[in-house]
Amino acid sequence: MARTAHIHRETGETQIDLGLDLDGSGQANIRTGIGFFDHMLMLLTRHSL
Incomplete structure (x- = not known):
């Protein structure tokens, strides 16, 4: 079973695609x-494996 998710949200101020x-x-x-x-989130993705 794949453990994935996709979320898209748009408001007047922002657009989020995750x-x-x-x-x-x-x-x-x-x-x-x-x-x-951006740098801190990138470090989180690399070191969370």
Whole structure:
């Protein structure tokens, strides 16, 4: 059984598109517009394997 989820949400201020695979490879594409936050989220994806 695949442990995945996909969520899309749009409001007047933002658009969020999230795909999550708990058994994935650790690869991520993160673009929040805040460089440091992107960096911290990328580290989380790499070290959470």
